[in-house]
Amino acid sequence: MAIITISRGSFSMGKAVAEKVAAKLGYGILSRDLLFKAGDRFHVPKKTLEKAIHDAPGIFERYSHTKKIFIAYIRATLIEMVADGDIVYYGLAGHLLLDKLPCVLKIRIIANLEDRVAGRMAGGLSEQKARAMLLADADQRRKWAKKIYNVDPNDAALYDMVICIDKLSIDDAVDFICQSASIKAFKPTNDCIRQCRDLSLACNAKALLVEDFPDVGVICENGNLLVYATEKEAHTSKFKKIMETFQKENYDIYNLEVHTGLSVPANAV
Amino acid sequence: MPVLILSSENKELENKIGQKIAQKLEYTTLNQEFFSEIAHKYTLDSKKLMNAMDITPSILKRMPSKQWYYYLSCVEAEVLDCLLEDNCVCWGLAAHLYVAVVSHVLKVRLIGGHNSILRSDEPNMTLDKIKKIIAEQERSRENWSMTAYNCKEADPGLYDMVINLDQVQTDEAVETLSTTMGYPRLKAMTYSKNNLTDRALAAKVKNVLLKSLADVQVEAQNGTVVVTTTSMKRAKSKKIDTIKKLAGQVDGIGYLEVHWNKDMLTEAAMSYR
Numbered sequence: 136m137a138i139i140t141i142s143r144g145s146f147s148m149g150k151a152v153a154e155k156v157a158a159k160l161g162y163g164i165l166s167r168d169l170l171f172k173a174g175d176r177f178h179v180p181k182k183t184l185e186k187a188i189h190d191a192p193g194i195f196e197r198y199s200h201t202k203k204i205f206i207a208y209i210r211a212t213l214i215e216m217v218a219d220g221d222i223v224y225y226g227l228a229g230h231l232l233l234d235k236l237p238c239v240l241k242i243r244i245i246a247n248l249e250d251r252v253a254g255r256m257a258g259g260l261s262e263q264k265a266r267a268m269l270l271a272d273a274d275q276r277r278k279w280a281k282k283i284y285n286v287d288p289n290d291a292a293l294y295d296m297v298i299c300i301d302k303l304s305i306d307d308a309v310d311f312i313c314q315s316a317s318i319k320a321f322k323p324t325n326d327c328i329r330q331c332r333d334l335s336l337a338c339n340a341k342a343l344l345v346e347d348f349p350d351v352g353v354i355c356e357n358g359n360l361l362v363y364a365t366e367k368e369a370h371t372s373k374f375k376k377i378m379e380t381f382q383k384e385n386y387d388i389y390n391l392e393v394h395t396g397l398s399v400p401a402n403a404v
Numbered sequence: 405m406p407v408l409i410l411s412s413e414n415k416e417l418e419n420k421i422g423q424k425i426a427q428k429l430e431y432t433t434l435n436q437e438f439f440s441e442i443a444h445k446y447t448l449d450s451k452k453l454m455n456a457m458d459i460t461p462s463i464l465k466r467m468p469s470k471q472w473y474y475y476l477s478c479v480e481a482e483v484l485d486c487l488l489e490d491n492c493v494c495w496g497l498a499a500h501l502y503v504a505v506v507s508h509v510l511k512v513r514l515i516g517g518h519n520s521i522l523r524s525d526e527p528n529m530t531l532d533k534i535k536k537i538i539a540e541q542e543r544s545r546e547n548w549s550m551t552a553y554n555c556k557e558a559d560p561g562l563y564d565m566v567i568n569l570d571q572v573q574t575d576e577a578v579e580t581l582s583t584t585m586g587y588p589r590l591k592a593m594t595y596s597k598n599n600l601t602d603r604a605l606a607a608k609v610k611n612v613l614l615k616s617l618a619d620v621q622v623e624a625q626n627g628t629v630v631v632t633t634t635s636m637k638r639a640k641s642k643k644i645d646t647i648k649k650l651a652g653q654v655d656g657i658g659y660l661e662v663h664w665n666k667d668m669l670t671e672a673a674m675s676y677r
Contacts, residue, residue, distance in 0.1 A: 245560060289560065291515055297566035302507055307587050311565075314580055320571040 137162075137316050137323065138217050139240045140229030142288070145272050146254035148300045148308075149244040153225035155309040160316060165216060166226040173212035177342070184209055188227045191278030200349040202283065206232075210404070211342035214335045220323055227276075230293055231284050235334055235402065238327040240316055243294040244308065247301045295321075329357065336360060336385060337404045343377050352399030358389035363403060366395045406590040407487050408581065409503060410495040411557065412514035413538050413545065417569060418495050421514065424578045426493040429585060434486055434494040442482045448475065457498060458544075460551045470618050476552055477611040484604035490592055500562060501553040502607070506600045508592035510564050512581060517569030598626065601656075605629065609651050617646065627658030634665045636674065 139156060143149025150166075157164040167181075170188075174181045187205035210232045217224060217233070224233075230241040248269070255265035280288045291297050296315060298308045315321065333355035340360060341353045352363040360382075368374055382391050408425060412418035419435070426433045436454070443450035452467075456475035461467050483497050487509070500511045518534045542558055549557040560566045565584070567577050584590070606624035609631065613620045621632045631651060635643045644662045651660055 243560070243566075291513065291558070291560040291566040292568065294566070295568045295571055297513075297560045297563070299561070299564050302505075302510070302564050302589065303584075303587075304589060307584070307589060310587075311580065311584060314583065315572070318572060318576045318580075320573070320576075 137240065137321055138220055138233065138236070138238065139223045139242065139312065139316060140233060141223060141225040141242045141244060141312075142228075142230050142294065143225065143244040144246070144251065144276075145269055146251040147244050147246040148305055149225055151305050152244055152298075152300070152308050152312070153223050155305065156312050156316075157223040159309060159313050160223075161221070163222045165213075165222055165224045169209065169213055169216060169224075169226055172216065173209045176212055177208040179205065179208060189279060190275050191282050200345075203349050204345050206283065207338070207342045207345040207404075211335075211338040214331070214338050218331050218335050220331075228280070231280065231286070235404070236327075236331055238321050238323050240312070240321045241294045241296075242312055242315075243291070243297040245297060245299050247299075250301070332387065333357065334404070336388060339385070340378075340381055341404050343381055344374070347373055347377075350399070352403030354400060354403045358387055360388050360391045362391070362393045363397055363399045364393060364395055369393050369395045406585050406592065407490060407503075407506075407509045408493045408585055409499045409509060409511045410493065410514060411498075411500040411511070411563070412495075413541050414514065414517050414569070415496070417517045417574060418514055421574055421578055421581070422493050422495045424574070425581055425585075428578065428582050429491075429493075431491045431493050432489070434483065434492055434497065434499075436496040438482070438486070438497060439479075442478055445482065446478045448478065453478070458548065460548055470614075473618070474611075474614045477607065477614045481604070481607040481611040484600070484607045488597075488600060488604055498549075498552070501549055501555060501557065503600070503603065506603070507596040508590055509596075509600070510581075510585065510590055511562065513558075513560065513563040513566040514577070515566060515568050517574070602626065605654070605656050608654050609657070612650050612654055613647060616650070617643070620647070627656065628661065629657050629659070630661045630663060632663040632665065634667045636667050636670050640664055 139162070141149050141153045141156070153164060153166075156162070170181045170184045173179070174184055184205050187202050188209055192202045213224070213229075213232050216222070230243075233239050251269055252262060252265045255269055256262055260268070276288055280286050286293060296311075298311060300308060303311070336358070337353040337355040337360065340362065341351065344351045344353070348364060348368050350365075351368065354361045362378070364374065378391060378393070382388050408431070410418050410422050422433060422435065425431070439454050440450050442448070443453045453475050456467060456472050457479065459465050459467060461469040461472035479497060480502050483494065483499050484503070486492065487494065487499070487503065500513070503509050503511070518531060518538065545557050549555055555562060567580075569577060602624040605627070606622045606629065609624070609629050610620065610622040613622070613631065617633070619634050623630045629651065631647050633643060633647060644664060647662050648660060651657065
């Protein structure tokens with residue numbers, strides 16, 4: 136049940152690579168469909184979710200936690216959709232949304248800017264406009280990653296492999312990724328499947344709580360759900376009701392604990 | 405036949421992977437051991453030459469700018485000359501910074517793999533400590549590469565591939581890279597060979613010029629060498645003549661062109677005096 140995420144800039148051939156990898160390995164493929172599914176599930180328009188996962192937060196959004204809420208919705212949906220494995224995700228921020236999962240092969244595809252400009256111009260744009268659009272898009276993604284996750288998306292350390300489509304062709308990159316997917320480190324183990332299930336539970340709990348309690352942290356280990364909240368939050372009837380309903384709906388929760396007065400651990404979602 | 409250039413902050417892993425690939429593909433290796441040969445050929449101090457590959461020019465470090473650039477040009481000229489031989493795995497000589505866009509040269513950056521240091525090094529070394537040391541090394545390397553070749557060594561755009569060794573084992577990386585080297589796209593062609601030959605020629609000319617001159621840029625295409633230099637107007641003809649005389653000693657030049665630019669800053673300073 137390997138999971139492959141392919142991160143790319145616009146017109147970097149990442150889509151073509153993802154489609155060919157999925158076809159060659161017989162895997163499913165996922166990109167913007169994720170936003171439709173998350174939108175249906177949480178009753179949010181797809182455009183709003185798309186904006187939340189692409190554009191850097193504006194001044195007002197920094198205080199209203201809207202990005203945090205929408206990202207929690209997208210993340211919960213993504214983890215559910217990839218939990219069965221054998222899937223290639225080439226949508227936005229896959230490597231960051233799935234960063235807590237082991238056995239995920241994280242690939243970044245980059246390409247020469249001139250080739251990307253030529254690709255963009257095929258849509259009928261002038262060279263100047265095409266270049267400006269590509270640079271603006273890259274800038275938004277960089278700001279988004281910096282603001283939300285405090286990382287630079289161009290940092291190679293975020294990925295397992297970075298492949299430049301220039302000297303290496305799309306087919307070479309596909310061969311390379313397929314070969315890497317068979318590496319032991321990316322083969323799912325029982326531990327990996329369990330961690331995936333745990334993360335899915337934690338993300339779903341967070342998605343339910345985030346709108347009213349944006350600073351809550353959730354961890355799930357072996358089916359034990361630990362929720363980190365402030366004293367004030369944990370004693371509200373709304374909080375208790377959400378937690379009770381969630382526990383009733385998810386039979387795989389072994390134990391639920393609410394911790395108050397503790398700082399949220401770094402590995403919490 | 406292809407050439408593989410490896411670059412990494414983790415010298416131990418870089419060396420291990422380089423040796424293993426060379427052994428597997430029966431390629432020759434070109435690494436730090438080559439420094440002594442270069443030093444012998446150019447009658448340089450071997451230690452100082454190796455030092456020049458790590459530090460930026462500084463009078464305090466007893467490495468003036470002119471000497472530093474000359475040392476780098478010696479390494480560049482010799483490495484490019486050796487890479488013309490094909491079937492080679494090269495690392496530790498900063499070749500990834502001066503071999504650009506040659507289709508039969510695969511440039512790979514190896515990152516991560518700090519766990520292996522943790523296992524092999526001192527017992528009181530923690531992963532955080534190692535990461536701090538590596539980050540410090542990266543900063544100093546970035547400073548060096550920006551001064552020497554005006555590019556950031558860690559920039560993924562410089563490479564054809566970057567492999568993170570945190571999850572991928574060295575043997576798996578060796579296997580993958582060995583397979584990649586067999587891709588037909590990486591076979592040497594007349595065009596790519598000529599491209600590399602031109603770069604080697606430009607590096608040789610630059611090396612000869614930097615021995616006594618400063619501020620020269622050299623490019624070569626199909627045997628035609630273009631030298632661009634800057635000087636004051638009154639020194640123009642003397643500098644051009646010297647360049648022509650010195651560059652004429654290098655074999656393989658079809659035609660030599662010297663482009664001269666006025667050194668506006670010095671001119672302005674002199675006219676003020």
